[in-house]
Amino acid sequence: MDLRFILNEVPFAVLLEDNQRRLQFVNPNFCELFHIPIEPDQMVGFNCEQAAESAAPLFKYSQEFLERVKEILAKKEPVRQEMLELADGRFFLRDYLPIINNNFFEGQVWIYYDYTYAHSLEVKKNNQKKFYESILLNIPADIAVFDKDHKYLFVNKRAIKNDEIREWIVGKDDFDYVKFRGRDIRIAEKRRALFQEVVNQKDCNEFLEENITPEGNIQYNLRRMHPFYADNNELEFVVGYGMDVTSIKNAEENVNRREKNLAQITEILSIAVIVIDQSFNVIYTNSSFESTFGYASDDIIGKSINVIAVENISSLIKEIEFTKQSGSFEGSTKEYRFQDKYGSRRYLSVSFVPYNIAESNEVFYAIFFSDVTDQHLAVSELQKIIEKEKRLNELKSGFVNIVSHEMRTPLSVIQSSAQIMEMLSETDRLDKEAVDFHTNRIVSEVGGMESLMEELLLISKIESGKVEFRPFPQDLESFVRVILHEKYAQLADGRQMQVIVKGVNHEVEFDRMMMNHILNNIIGNAFKYSEGKKAPILQLHFRQHAVTVMVVDYGIGIPAKDLQNLFKAFSRASNVDGINGTGLGLHVVKYFTDFHKAKIYCKSQVNKGTCIMLEFNYKSYSNAKNSISRG
Incomplete structure (x- = not known):
């Protein structure tokens, strides 16, 4: 079987040179891809060096194209999936394969693929990635992503407003940051200890951080760290996000100091506030309660807190019960899921504080519900983006690996069978049995290559939603x-x-x-x-x-x-x-x-x-x- 017949039918451009850079073969796809107006057979014998110089203006960076060709020819090492940009806006992928038999260089094969459509999809994917990164950058909550060594991978604008510092901190840690800002190194040490605790426990952790603003005021940030692990149980990254809860903290302190003004204080807060008595019956809600839960105050006051559709609210009640019995209060904050009156599922950051009225000495509990649904979904979306990027990288790596291995062997078999038949033909020893044997080998290997390409194309259709x-x-x-x-x-x-x-x-x-x-x-x-x-x-x-x-x-x-x-x-x-x-x-x-x-x-x-x-x-x-x- 004539090997040229097979190469004429493959869905990519092929050019074969000898060791003197004389063109030995070119398939129709090559002529079509480069808009060459003559038949492939008419090009045999062309000087490929001169042809490359003539074709250089087709590429956006013509001089770099020629220099790269010289570099490849000098090294005589295989090149895979090298991207080239053309002057007309198209993009090609180029493979180079030197032909070496018995340590003797016989020539080389150049293979070109039209990558224009795939490149446009890649650009679209990158734009989509930038779109989601833009969302994360502007979410009204501190968000940071750390690698397993506690170095920053991502920080949004709410966490660090200055663009230069935000770019600078990627790859660095909190020790670098406090040194840069001239702050107390104990801040970094505390954060490192909390990070290690999260990693060791393999569970999220929440803590309240106290900072001094440039104006000299105390600022409280409620922070959470959440580790994410791969299927092999290896730590991939840790997501940290936080909220400025200074107003909430101040409100809690005001409740303790001025319980008679509780209603006035809580009404100006953007978080939902509920006050319960020692029997866990609701005696007060602020105006944000209705906007958060969808229930009017009259629907909940006088009833048990259990009627609120918050998952695992019993654990909150147990914490309050422990505080009642022990008299010890540690001020923890936890996240709960809840369903509002209209069936919407949301997420709440919940904390409580006990206080008493001096006149009656009766203890009450103020419970604070902060809607953190946006922050929760942002972290979830970030995880999805990272998982998608990981899956795409795995598919790309697998694709390159399978093609480089599964295509090389059959091509070698096809080439060796064709060469053997050519040698036998020259010595008049090519009989029907030999022809049938080598023909069957070539047909079998071509069939395997065809099956591989069909499976790859089918997966491509599936991934792009075209099946x-x-x-x-x-x-x-x-x-x-x-x-x-x-x-x-x-x-x-x-x-x-x-x-x-x-x-x-x-x-x-x-x-x-x-x-x-x-x-x-x-x-x-x-x-x-x-x-x-x-x-x-x-x-x-x-x-x-x-x-x-x-x-x-x-x-x-x-x-x-x-x-x-x-x-x-x-x-x-x-x-x-x-x-x-x-x-x-x-x-x-x-x-x-x-x-x-x-x-x-x-x-x-x-x-x-x-x-x-x-x-x-x-x-x-x-x-x-x-x-x-x-x-």
């Missing part, structure tokens, strides 16, 4: 049998999958394309990983509300340590050496089963076999979205 979901009621048993007949009835080793049906056949709503991919992947894996063993079994069990599809093989099995990553992209079991695969098939299967709102289970033992089970409900998806979106 439509079109379920309708169908006969699942017939669908399964057609797949087995068309693709697995005449396997080379003669094995055939036995189908066992239990229960009464029932129509199931599913998307044909997705179900075809799910079943083909699971059945194909069952055969592929059990070569030389008895044939796998497929069982359909129609039950009252759902049908289960179970595929059992008796092959190499999956090590227990690999099961948790079975459905992740580019993840393969550690015992599959010598068996082709990309680690993408089951990743797509998980996408498609999730979209059907189905469940998937896997049980396996090494050298005994694997069982994959799917469970589909008999239900309508008429209200489901019609496309996949991985936001």
Whole structure:
């Protein structure tokens, strides 16, 4: 088979030079990409150095383009995914591969990809990231993110107003900051101790920090640190956020000093205030109570505090009860979730303070509810952004790794087979048997490359929300049998999958394309990983509300340590050496089963076999979205 035929059909631009920089081959995609108005065959023999100088004006930075080409040629080292910007606004990715046989340099291959659309998506993603960062920068609460060594990764404008200092502090810690500001080093030591406490306890911590403003006033900041851990239980980062609670603190002190003016003081506060007696009945609420909870004062006064829809309010009552019995008050502040009168779920920072009226010596408790929903959601959104960036980086890294490995081997096989046939042809020793052998190798490797590209393109469509979901009621048993007949009835080793049906056949709503991919992947894996063993079994069990599809093989099995990553992209079991695969098939299967709102289970033992089970409900998806979106 002529290798040029294959290279003419690949979806990227290819140019092959010899060691004298004479053009040996160029495919049609290259001419199309660079708008070359002549046929590829007419370019063979061109001086590639002169051609590069002629093409340089096409690039935005033409001189840098020529210097970079010289640098690559001098090093003769592979180059992957190098981005180039063109004068007309397009963006290309460039690969370079030197051809070295027996330590002899024979030439090089240049490969170009049109990256314009993907680059625009990347720019859009970066703009979106900047948008969310802008939100975090301007949220009316102090927000800071620390790495595991307590160095700043991010600080918003509320925490540090000065833009230069805010940029300067990234990568530094509180010791650097207090030294820069000329403040007491004990501030940094206290913050470091609190940070270590949060990390050691693996739980959030809240504390009240007292500072002196430039005007000489005392400022109280209610701060919280929350650690976030990866799946492997390793600390990733710590989020700290705080509120200026000086007004609240002053209000609490005024309550203790001037209890008769409690109503006047609390009415001017922006936080909700409730006063309860020793029987936990509400005797007072301020005007902010109604705006926070949605209940009028008349609806709550005289009733137990338990009627407020705050989750775990019993823990607050226990704290107050402990204060009553022990006479000891430590002034803790905690966060609670609550649901207002209209069903909206919000978050409150709650603290309380006991006080007594001198005339009666009766103790009351003022409870302060501060709505911190925005701060809570901001931290949650920040975590989502970080997780999304992490997932995109993992996908990108996995994509580069899988392409560099899975494409290099088949290309080497194709090249060696073509060269062997060329050598045999020159010596008149090329017989039909040799042609068939090497042709089959090339076709097989091209098929593997095609399968890899199809899976990568499918994942790309899924990630961008371009895969439509079109379920309708169908006969699942017939669908399964057609797949087995068309693709697995005449396997080379003669094995055939036995189908066992239990229960009464029932129509199931599913998307044909997705179900075809799910079943083909699971059945194909069952055969592929059990070569030389008895044939796998497929069982359909129609039950009252759902049908289960179970595929059992008796092959190499999956090590227990690999099961948790079975459905992740580019993840393969550690015992599959010598068996082709990309680690993408089951990743797509998980996408498609999730979209059907189905469940998937896997049980396996090494050298005994694997069982994959799917469970589909008999239900309508008429209200489901019609496309996949991985936001």
